[in-house]
Amino acid sequence: MLLSRATSNLLSGYRAEERMAVWIQAQQLQGDALHQMQSLYGQHFPIEVRHYLAQWIEGQLWDSVELENPQEEVKAKRLLDNLVQELQKKAEHQVGEDGFLLKIKLGHYASQLKSTYDRCPLELVRCIKHILHTEKRLVQEATNASSSGGGTMDSLSQRHQQINQAFEELRVATQETENELRKLQHNQxxxxxQYQENLRIQAQLSSLSAVTAEExxxxxxxxxAKRATVETWLTREANTMQKYRLDLAEKHQQSLVQLRKQQTMILDEELIQWKRRQQLAGNxxxxxxGLDVLQSWCEKLADLIWQNRQQIQRAKHLIQQLPLPGPIEELLTKLNADVTDIISALVTSTFIIEKQPPQVLKTQTKFAATVRLLVGGKLNVHMNPPQVKAIIVSEQQAKALLKNESTNNTSSGEILNNNCVMEYHRTTGTLSAHFRNMSLKRIKRSDRRGAESVTEEKFTVLFESQFSVGGNELVFHVKTLSLPVVVIVHGSQDNNATxxxxxxxxxxxxxxxxxxxPDKVIWPQLCETLDMKYKAEMHSARGLSxxxxxxLAQKAFSSTSVNLEEYRSMTMSWSQFNRESLPGRNFTFWQWFDGVIELMKKHLKPHWNDGAIMGFVNKQQAQDMLMSKPNGTFLLRFSDSEIGGITIAWVAENPNKAGAVAHQPTGSKAEGERLVWNLMPYTTKDFSIRSLADRISDLNHLLYLYPDRPKDEVFSKYYTPPLSKAVGGYVKPQIKQVVPEFTTPNPETSPGNTYMDQSPSPSVPHPNNFGIFPPISDPMMDAEGEFDLEDTMDVARHVEELLRRPMANQWDSQPS
Known part of the structure; x- marks a missing residue:
């Protein structure tokens, strides 16, 4: 019989826990399901009652009431009275400014429900049964939908549900200790x-010495006899009270264990993950x-911790009022120290940087940052708004700070406008300081190690503040470090700093x-980083295939393998990434890749997102791909030898071969040697003069984008509209790109007057006499026929030289 009762209690406990989860899961509903859930409530049954009495409501046996049986009205009336009583108790326990309003509201709901259902209590049962059954159905449907999409609730939802469930358990436990404390206070x-009564009796007994023997x-x-009875009661009650005190202290101890566990989950897991996501967002x-969700959790923690702290202090005050033998005072002292440690850890850990300063920080340039205290509103810190100060510190100073070593408050530079007062925003409930106009005036660098350059030296911005809570009862000095920043003084350092x-x-x-x-990482890790960066800069889901x-692996490791699996176990060091130049080049792997990103981001993003740019193809691969295609087929690939360059490779007959013509239509039988040609790479400066689409439109010998897409189908939407006619007697000039070898000569213009914006670059050996410029004597060309900027004049001077060459009547103007 005992085993049966224990089993029944255990099962009922499981059922209660399952029921309790309904309201928690109902709060996670979204979309139409959420609207359906909200529509269940109104004047007939306020949603606030459901929320504040969730555990009690889900713990009652509503289904045991037979709605069609009038005799069940007595049972329904008892449930109504108990509901009203629970609401009144909930109202009485509300304290503080917010609690006062809630107290009035809950008291009003208690009266409202009493007057509405007092004559028809079965209708209340009907209403609540409908609510609970509908909520359970909606939650089940949402769970099934999630399951059909690939399993049960995802780990994120499960973790959030676990956190919310733990908060509900902590709220119940805190309410129980509050009730126990009130009961203990009443008993004391x-x-x-009674103790005073006992003293009064003793005084009366003492006064009997002054009366007659008969009296x-x-x-x-x-x-x-009366004294004996009172002393017996006092002795028994003292023992009982001491037991109550110990039991209450043990419950507080259990609550603190759960609070610390919950806080660890939120601060050491959820907040750390948020900071990690913030760091990856920089890439x-x-x-x-998700910061608002974190703040709501941290505020709940702060509220519960503070309530427990106040309860422990009240219990300690009761003991001071009525000392009783035993270890209880020492235990409460320890509990008070523990709860203070917990609240201190919460406050100091929730002082975070909501908006990071730029990680590549240029001196004499304005920048912004925002810091936020996630528990500021709950602890009423804004009643005396604290001031936050920002200073820049070196890597060594940051290490000392984390070790709690003194840094003498010295900074490694001077930041202007580095003080800001935290403001409380009532609409969002956030307490934050927004630094809008900071500027790094100067920086003091440390001695560099080995091959480390100035763009490898890391600093961090330290934000610190001080404030008090509880009427200066607790004073907190909070600090937080920004993500590492690299300080530069010139834009040319941006690439390496990035x-x-x-x-x-x-x-x-x-x-x-x-x-x-780490100095080395495996190649797949770096691939993930490069892909993340590339997609972010392109604002596209099309990343790196x-x-x-x-x-990229072939370029990074100077390898010829074409199997991606062979690279998965290879590691790449920081030196290979951005210290050592690529073989035969004067730039690093990252500098080349970053040049591609800059070019694409500024000028070619739409074409990449359209799939028009193949990009990551070397010369030999381009030749192999194009030689099997009809003449006029072309593709766009990134230059191997120039940072931020892109070239057009196309297949065509050699126009200088005997019997060949300048342009041969697809399918012609004319004799000639088919070659793959590579146009001199375009750079950002080129596209600032004329767009890629317009340049491709100019070149009539380009017919199909690899593999077989007509070029107008791909690029026509980006063509610049034709220029309007002359205005005010002036003809507008127009720039056209021409590749002379693939342009039919104009009989009215001598060959010497042909304007060539770019020169050709054959991919295979071919006759040198193109009739334009002797290729072997052009110092601007490297062995592959591409720019070698290190050995020649810069691009700007080269463009100037080109523009001085005679034009083929491209600019004709009317006299003014």
């Missing part, structure tokens, strides 16, 4: 009254949203010593 007050004989026995990762930041953001580990990162990654 009654005990003191004393009459009064003394009753007083002695183009997904937005780090590499340092990219590597740090991608491969930093949580809890590291500032700002240590496996073929693209093979090309």
């Amino acid at each position: 007050e009654y005990f003191i009254i 004393r004989a009459q009064r003394e026995p009753s007083l002695q 183009g990762g997904p937005s780090e949203g 590499a340092t930041v990219l590597w740090d953001n991608a491969f930093a580990e949580p809890g590291r010593v500032p700002f240590i990162v 496996d073929d693209n990654l093979v090309f």
Whole structure:
């Protein structure tokens, strides 16, 4: 029988826990399901009642009431009275400014439900049964929909549900200790009254010495008996009270254990993950949203911790009022220290940087940042708004700060406008300081190590503040460090500084010593980082394909393997990434890749997103691909030898071969040698003069974008509309791109007057006499027929030289 009762209790506990989960899961509903759930409530049954009495409501046996049986009205009436009583109790326990309003509201709902259902309590049962059954159905449907989409609730939803469930358990436990504390206080007050009564009786007994023996004989026995009864009660009650005190202290201890566990989950897991997402966002990762959810959790933690702290202090005050033998005072002292540690850890950990300063920080340039205290509103910190100060510190100073070593408050530079007052925003409930106009005036660098350059030196912006809570009861000095920043003084350093930041953001580990990162990573890790960065800069879901990654691996490791699997176990060091130049080049792997990103981002993003740019293809691969296609087929590939260059490769007959013509239509039988040609690479400067689409439109010998798409079908939507006619007697000039070897000569214009915006670059050996410029004597061409900027004049001077050459009547103007 005992085993059966225990089993029944255990099962009922499981059922209660399952029922309790309904309201928690109902709050996670979205879309139409959420609207359906909300429509269940109104004046007949307010949603606030469902929320604040969730555990009690789901713990009642509503289904045991037979709605069609009038005799069940007594049972329904009891449930109504209990519901009203629970609401009134909930209202009485509300304290503080917010609690006062809630107290009035809950009291109003208690009266409203009483007057509505007092004469028809079965209707209340009908209403609540409908609500609970509908909620359960909606939750089940949402769970099934999630299951059909690939399993049960995803790990994120499960973790959030676990956190919310733990908060509900903590709220219930805190309410129970509050009730126990009130009961203990009431018992102690009654005990003191009885103790005073005992003193009064003793005083009366003492006064009997002054009366006659006869009167004393009459009064003394009753007083002695009364004193004995009171002292017996006091002794028994003292033992009981001491047990109550110990039980309450143990419950507080259990609550603190659960609070610390919940806080660890939120701060050491959820908040750390948010910070990690924020760091990856610096590399183009997904937005780090979810801070508002974190704040709601942290505020709940702050509220519960503070309530427990106040309860422990009240319990300690009761003991001071009525000391009793035992270890209870020492235990409460320890509990008070523990709860203070918990609230201190919460406050100091929730002082975070909502908006990071730029990680590549240029001196004399304005920048912004925002810091936020996630528990500021709940602890009423804004009642005396604290001031936040920002200073820049070196890597060594950051290490000392994390070790709590003194840094003498010295900074490694001077930041202007580095003080800001935290503001409370009532609409969002956030307490934050927004630094809008900071500027790094100067920087003090440390001695560099080995081959480290100035763009590898890391700093961090330290934000610190001080404030008090609880009427200066607790004073907090909070600090937080920004993500590592690299300070530059000139735009030419941006490329290398970005590499340092990219590597740090991608491969930093949580809890590291500032700002240590691994020197080597496996190639797939770097691929993920490069793909993330590339997609972010392109604002597109089209990232780097496996073929693209093979090309990048070949370039990074100077390898000829075409199997991606062979690269998966290979490692790439920081030196290979951005210290050592690629073989035969004067730039690093990252500098080349970043040049591609800059070119694409500024001028070619639409074409990449359209799939028009193949890009990551070398010369030999382009030749192999094009030679099997009809004449006039072309593709766009990134230059191997020039940073931020892109070239057009196309297949055509050699126009200088005997019997060949300048342009041969597809399918012609004319004799000639088919070659793959590579146009001199275009750069950002070229596209600032004329767009890629217009340049391709100019070149009539380009017919099909590889493999077989007509070029107008791909590029026509980007063509510049034709120029209008002359205005005010002036003819507008027009720039046209011409490749002379593939242009039919104009009989009215001598060959010497042909304007060539770019020169051809054959991919295979061919006769040198093109009739334009002797290729072997052009110092601007490298062995592959592409620019070699290190050995010649810069691009601007080269363009100037080209523009001085005679034009083929491209600019004709009317006299003014």
